[in-house]
Amino acid sequence: MIRFIFVRLITGLLVVFLVSVATFLMFFAAPNDVARTMAGKAATPETIALINHRLGLDQPLWHQYGHFIWRALHGDLGYDYYHQRSVVSIIKGAAPVSLSIAFGAAILWMILGVGSGIISAVRPRSFMDRALNVLALIFYSMPTFVLGSMLLFFLYFKLTSAGHAWFPAAGYVPWFGKPDPSNPQHGFWPWMHHLILPWVTLALVTAAAYTRFTRGSMLEVLSEDYIRTARAKGISERRVVFRHALRSALTPVVTQFGIDLAILAGGTVVTEQLFGMHGLGWNSLTAITNQDLPVIVGILLVVSVFVVVANFLVDLIYAVLDPRVRLY
Amino acid sequence: MVLLHVTDLNVSFDTDDGVVKAVRGISFDVDRGKTLGIVGESGSGKSVSTQTLAGLTRGARVSGSAQFDGLDLIKASPSQRRSVLGRKIGMIFQDPLTSLHPAYRVGAQIVETIRAHDRSISKRAARLRAIELLGMVGIPFPSERVDEFPHQFSGGMRQRVMIAMAMALDPTLLIADEPTTALDVTVQAQVLELMRKVQAEFGTAIILITHDLGVIADVADDVAVMYAGTIVERAPRDEIFYQPHHPYTEGLLDSMPGRVERGQPLRPVKGSPPSLIDLPPGCPFAPRCPYRFDRCDQEVPVLQTVFGDEQHQSACFLPTEIEERKALREQLVEKGGIR
Numbered sequence: 057m058i059r060f061i062f063v064r065l066i067t068g069l070l071v072v073f074l075v076s077v078a079t080f081l082m083f084f085a086a087p088n089d090v091a092r093t094m095a096g097k098a099a100t101p102e103t104i105a106l107i108n109h110r111l112g113l114d115q116p117l118w119h120q121y122g123h124f125i126w127r128a129l130h131g132d133l134g135y136d137y138y139h140q141r142s143v144v145s146i147i148k149g150a151a152p153v154s155l156s157i158a159f160g161a162a163i164l165w166m167i168l169g170v171g172s173g174i175i176s177a178v179r180p181r182s183f184m185d186r187a188l189n190v191l192a193l194i195f196y197s198m199p200t201f202v203l204g205s206m207l208l209f210f211l212y213f214k215l216t217s218a219g220h221a222w223f224p225a226a227g228y229v230p231w232f233g234k235p236d237p238s239n240p241q242h243g244f245w246p247w248m249h250h251l252i253l254p255w256v257t258l259a260l261v262t263a264a265a266y267t268r269f270t271r272g273s274m275l276e277v278l279s280e281d282y283i284r285t286a287r288a289k290g291i292s293e294r295r296v297v298f299r300h301a302l303r304s305a306l307t308p309v310v311t312q313f314g315i316d317l318a319i320l321a322g323g324t325v326v327t328e329q330l331f332g333m334h335g336l337g338w339n340s341l342t343a344i345t346n347q348d349l350p351v352i353v354g355i356l357l358v359v360s361v362f363v364v365v366a367n368f369l370v371d372l373i374y375a376v377l378d379p380r381v382r383l384y
Numbered sequence: 385m386v387l388l389h390v391t392d393l394n395v396s397f398d399t400d401d402g403v404v405k406a407v408r409g410i411s412f413d414v415d416r417g418k419t420l421g422i423v424g425e426s427g428s429g430k431s432v433s434t435q436t437l438a439g440l441t442r443g444a445r446v447s448g449s450a451q452f453d454g455l456d457l458i459k460a461s462p463s464q465r466r467s468v469l470g471r472k473i474g475m476i477f478q479d480p481l482t483s484l485h486p487a488y489r490v491g492a493q494i495v496e497t498i499r500a501h502d503r504s505i506s507k508r509a510a511r512l513r514a515i516e517l518l519g520m521v522g523i524p525f526p527s528e529r530v531d532e533f534p535h536q537f538s539g540g541m542r543q544r545v546m547i548a549m550a551m552a553l554d555p556t557l558l559i560a561d562e563p564t565t566a567l568d569v570t571v572q573a574q575v576l577e578l579m580r581k582v583q584a585e586f587g588t589a590i591i592l593i594t595h596d597l598g599v600i601a602d603v604a605d606d607v608a609v610m611y612a613g614t615i616v617e618r619a620p621r622d623e624i625f626y627q628p629h630h631p632y633t634e635g636l637l638d639s640m641p642g643r644v645e646r647g648q649p650l651r652p653v654k655g656s657p658p659s660l661i662d663l664p665p666g667c668p669f670a671p672r673c674p675y676r677f678d679r680c681d682q683e684v685p686v687l688q689t690v691f692g693d694e695q696h697q698s699a700c701f702l703p704t705e706i707e708e709r710k711a712l713r714e715q716l717v718e719k720g721g722i723r
Binding site: 280281282284285286287288289290291293295300303304377378379380 | 435438439440462465466467468469470471474475477479482483484485486487496497500501533535546549
């Protein structure tokens, strides 16, 4: 177990390191000129050279990278090129937004997806199974921006114009934190109220895949010999489904869940854009458009840490669900 | 004393290719404390018929009756059937490697069976009972192994665990569906020995399903031979082995090593069983039968008493008089018809 944690820690760090190298290289391989963009059209070569010098962009690549790593190890991810905000503070502001969206949506899609998958699998080819299958296909093939826009149009715009302002339009309201004079709202209920539509959007789109995934996994397990053994014991069908079948059927679902959750926690570009939430997705989109290297690298590092941690947790859960799995 | 009385059991499945008549009107009795062996090749309906009794065939069309302990297992509601399963009827299956849940400790799986039928037994008491059962089926260090997972046991040991689980509540009937097929020969003998021991100790009746006549010879009291969803011959064990009437039974015996002289090739039953969707009009065995004559293709033979022995029944048009039947076989052997 200790060996397992140690090995995973090392490989995790390796992954994060490789991600940072790759991001760095990609940035410099792409044709762009930050200094020229910043200085404007009328800039003299001297100004551009000065900006390049200030940003450290005139130094050799390995030097820039070494410098970056050294500072990163001290908890400093640098400053963004345009507003001189620290990358750490950008991430601190954006990560809670993305995490809120991802975790809330994840809970919702697991309930919807796994629940409907079980219902489908227990009575295959029944009316319910077919109905859920059609629903799943509809949401599965629906792009996030279409579903999100539809929800906004009907649940926000139509309802509000009809005098029922049940859902807010956009914007993120923090759960914890100091009351902001410009936006005094915060706390659990306002937080949830503002997140419901993004949650539902993401959950429906993702749950569709989980319905089909869980159904397939459950059907496979329900035909296993040990399920027949369980039925031959005379235990209730509910116990057969939940204690015996679901236990095994969830293993592949959990693996997928870990990966999906980590990726969504790293930012949901479309959802954040639609609902006016400045999370990691929105920030990385802005940074990429502006060629803002420190922000891009910073966010990617955080996201890769999410993925590494999620995979580690998935492996632990896997070992709990299936005792045949040994952790090395 | 009849424990299980099955009459006219039919099981069929609707498939895309048509209706598969897996079991066609079989009747049999199981006596208390006795072993009924059901033999037949794959697809003869032997497993389907017993699994239907336990309600384990889903999506099947079932008719007939099966009286067990004052309950008709075929007409019983799922909850009535569940109250009998695991408590009065224990089951073990072919592949012990896949028949235990891989994620639960063997002790917990036995405890589940016990507590499913009697909530008043404490978890502690049930666990002690599980250890006792594991010891009884010959698992060394049962108090330690009770907390191990199935993958930590060998195939033979897992089948012992299955037997311990099936016997947990001292059932009056044990259904063993090819319990030794997946095991190697030395382990097979141990498992059969264990089943015999369990039967002697608890007085359990056993339905033993197998395609291995060697296993039947070892443990069965009575034998039913199944072919294409029907019972073609039924008799006490020795009758089946020494005076078979039905040509299919004869063919099964002839294909056993040890039945032919040393150096001679084995005599397998040629051909393959008929499709259960589209059965021939006459005797289902006729296309493969070395004795076949015109009547076989037109009429379906039904079980009738043969050799003047009430306990011996065969579904075949061949003479029911023992000397005549034996003479026919000798003729056929001489002509080289059995080869």
